Amino acid sequence: MKAKMPDKPAEAATYLCNKCNKSFDFKEGTLSCPRCHNSSRRDMVPIFVKDNPAEEKMYTSVDWHGG
Numbered sequence: 001m002k003a004k005m006p007d008k009p010a011e012a013a014t015y016l017c018n019k020c021n022k023s024f025d026f027k028e029g030t031l032s033c034p035r036c037h038n039s040s041r042r043d044m045v046p047i048f049v050k051d052n053p054a055e056e057k058m059y060t061s062v063d064w065h066g067g
Contacts, residue, residue, distance in 0.1 A: 009044065010041070011049055013047075013050070014049075015033075015047065016044070017035065017036060017044060019036050019043050024061045029042060
């Protein structure tokens with residue numbers, strides 16, 4: 001589980017726009033849907049985020065719990 005940080009730049013990932021149901025790849029810049037041009041972060045759902053080994057090194061076994 002990643003920490004939620006307000007105003008954090010959008011990660012490079014594949015996103016789904018909840019307004020028009022379009023999935024798209026995002027790499028950098030301002031996150032917005034290429035179909036409907038929606039830029040509300042609340043309407044964008046990351047559906048595939050590539051693993052980041054440098055980020056994973058920051059986590060310990062305490063951060064991962066059963067569920």
